[in-house]
Amino acid sequence: MASGYYRNSSPSHDDRLYAVAVVVSASVVFSVLLHACRYCRHRLNKEAQEAEAAGLHRAPAPSSSGGGGDSTTVGHRQQQPPAPARVTVEEEMALRSSSAEPVLCTYRKAEGWAEATCAVCLAELADGVTVRVLPVCMHYFHAACVGEWLLAHHSCPLCRAPLDPPAVVVAATRHTPSSTM
Incomplete structure (x- = not known):
């Protein structure tokens, strides 16, 4: 045992x-x-x-x-990051080969922009705030709001126009209103 x-x-x-x-x-x-x-x-x-x-x-x-x-x-x-280019939205659009690249610019209420609110967060666009213009449809939103949107979607938040992913952002600091808005 x-x-x-x-x-x-x-x-x-x-x-x-x-x-x-x-x-x-x-x-x-x-x-x-x-x-x-x-x-x-x-x-x-x-x-x-x-x-x-x-x-x-x-x-x-x-x-x-x-x-x-x-x-x-x-x-x-x-x-160091590059300094933003000082061009109008129309000049920037003419320089681009792809029509789906968003453009950053400064919102100026006095220039007669068509929309006064960001369709993503529904907040009013303040004068001098950075907005991102989607060239396919020319809608614009707070840069941060539409940036978050574009991480998950490849379309305009307002009209759902398709964008080609990935969109490269080029900064512009001036905007001249266009007759299409």
Whole structure:
């Protein structure tokens, strides 16, 4: 009876194999996840470098350091964002090859803009606020409101005119009212 007691209290060969299999499996899963993260990071860095080489600038990612500067970090270099172009909406539209790229400009009530409220948040457009004009339909909204909308939809929030994703934003600081509004 004493020999049966010792045999049941010591781990068996199967228990040891199971423990080794769990440790090896966990190590393999960790290794695969680590390599997947490295691959994604490498791919994002490569895309950022290609975008920089093509002249496109990505918005700075929010950082937990609380730096809060206006510069964008690409790799180990600091880069200042480009100054906005000073052109009218019509000039900007004439320069573009794609008609689906939104344009940023400043709302001026005195210039006779057709709409006085943002159709996304339903708030009144204040004089001097930045608005985004959708060139397909020439509707305009608060830049932040329509920016959130366009992350989830590829159409105008007001008339549902389709936009070609992804839309690249080019800043303009003046707007001349057009007869189509």
